[in-house]
Amino acid sequence: QVQLVESGGGLVQAGGSLRLSCAASGRSFGSYAMGWFRQAPGKERQFVATINWSSISTLYADSVKGRFTISRDNAKNTLYLQMNSLKPEDTAVYYCAVGLSTRLVRIGSEVDYWGQGTQVTVSS
DSSP states (O other): OOEEEEEOOEEEETTOOEEEEEEEESSOOTTSEEEEEEEOTTSOOEEEEEEOTTSSOEEEOTTTTTTEEEEEETTTTEEEEEEOSOOGGGOEEEEEEEESSOSSOOSGGGOSEEOOOEEEEEEO
8 A cells, every 4th residue: 555654844934944854655756746835724735845766856836946855766766855944934734746647847737746745834
């Protein structure tokens, strides 16, 4: 059974940092695109960042560019999101995602597996 389990969320003050992790089990995702999405209360789930299987290519939403860094460790089957200079508008549930049929995963229709989400709350 495939599982994606996020961790690392929590409450942080504006300007602070958090590092999210997504541990995959049930199969290896080392050959596939992975990404992070987030969903704030009352809003649609939105793309945050994505990385290709070899870590050569990354893509970020404009709202997080320069503050967030996506990375992966294929040997550990784990995806990361380093979040710096956090803002209150970054408050959301953050979801890990895997796309089996795409080089980068940027929209929900490209996602084959979702994690259960981890809450990030940034206080002002």
